[in-house]
Amino acid sequence: MKNRFSIVIPVFNKEKYIKETILSVLNQTYDNYEIIIINDASTDNSLKIIEEIISNKAVIINNKNNLGLSASRNIGFEASSGIYVAFLDGDDVWDKNFLREINELIINFPKESIFGTYYKENYNGKILYPKININEKLLGTKFVVKNFFEANLRRLIITQSCLVFKKNIFDTVGLYNPKITFAEDIDFYIRCFQNFNLAYSYQIYHMQRKMVHKSISNSKTDNLNYPSLDKYLGVSDELNRFINFYNYCFCRRKKNEGSKKSMIYYRNKIRFRWIGFLKTIVLFLPEFLYTTLLKFKRYLLKKGINISTY
Numbered sequence: 001m002k003n004r005f006s007i008v009i010p011v012f013n014k015e016k017y018i019k020e021t022i023l024s025v026l027n028q029t030y031d032n033y034e035i036i037i038i039n040d041a042s043t044d045n046s047l048k049i050i051e052e053i054i055s056n057k058a059v060i061i062n063n064k065n066n067l068g069l070s071a072s073r074n075i076g077f078e079a080s081s082g083i084y085v086a087f088l089d090g091d092d093v094w095d096k097n098f099l100r101e102i103n104e105l106i107i108n109f110p111k112e113s114i115f116g117t118y119y120k121e122n123y124n125g126k127i128l129y130p131k132i133n134i135n136e137k138l139l140g141t142k143f144v145v146k147n148f149f150e151a152n153l154r155r156l157i158i159t160q161s162c163l164v165f166k167k168n169i170f171d172t173v174g175l176y177n178p179k180i181t182f183a184e185d186i187d188f189y190i191r192c193f194q195n196f197n198l199a200y201s202y203q204i205y206h207m208q209r210k211m212v213h214k215s216i217s218n219s220k221t222d223n224l225n226y227p228s229l230d231k232y233l234g235v236s237d238e239l240n241r242f243i244n245f246y247n248y249c250f251c252r253r254k255k256n257e258g259s260k261k262s263m264i265y266y267r268n269k270i271r272f273r274w275i276g277f278l279k280t281i282v283l284f285l286p287e288f289l290y291t292t293l294l295k296f297k298r299y300l301l302k303k304g305i306n307i308s309t310y
Helices: 018-026 046-053 069-079 098-108 167-173 185-193 237-257 260-267 275-286 287-302
Strands: 007-009 033-037 058-062 082-087 114-123 126-128 142-145 163-166 198-210
Touching: 007 046, 018 275, 033 069, 046 142, 058 069, 058 287, 069 082, 069 098, 069 126, 069 185, 082 098, 098 114, 098 198, 163 167, 167 185, 167 260, 237 260, 237 275, 260 287
Parallel strands: 007 033, 007 082, 033 058, 114 198
Antiparallel strands: 082 163, 114 126, 114 163, 142 198
């Protein structure tokens, strides 16, 4: 019997992209799957577009109120019937062979429960390839990542949309925390990869859409709940370093926003010897120099150049 996949697609105001996302699923060369779309109280034409193109493989669940990404993923999970579940964001796109590749990972690594692939990023039409902490000589191969946190101290080697989970892992790690409304994936990854390995295909089967203005802007997250990662400290040195890196990322985000108090809060958590000299300098730059750096970063991204994680 072929493995059956449940594909959960949370949607909130994705009218510009949701058609491409759904079609990337309907065009899969592996056909044993179901689609569960969670319309999280969209106020644009997302639902209309979904209803126009969806097939008989889809279930549409309409949230009466906007519950957020984590809660919507959990609702989709509870409605799923497959042995394996994937969470595809409503503006991301799969390669037509994504599920076939995941199925091959399942066959090749039967003892594993989490499966994922490499990806590319679309910055307003410019395609970039993340520089990850895995030897490029392994590109095109499949293998098991036994220390997820060490492998992800640079850029994430996966995104949420290119992961597939055997459903029984949720008995161990729990669902997404609906109280976390920013970087909810990081909290989830920590719970997952403390307990499970990642069977990985180092080949691109997913495109993550990223907006330049959202990636490095001053848009505020003061009304969003960041994950509290310190509670996971002490499990391993690699996890400690992973948490330290994300405290740096949160600090950078708050510096981008001009939220000085929150920026200092996260900066005080950072072990600077673990993030390096250049990252440390960036955190202490005066505002006018930092703003200039952000503008330069934005210019390069629009040209399809991403020189670093800053």
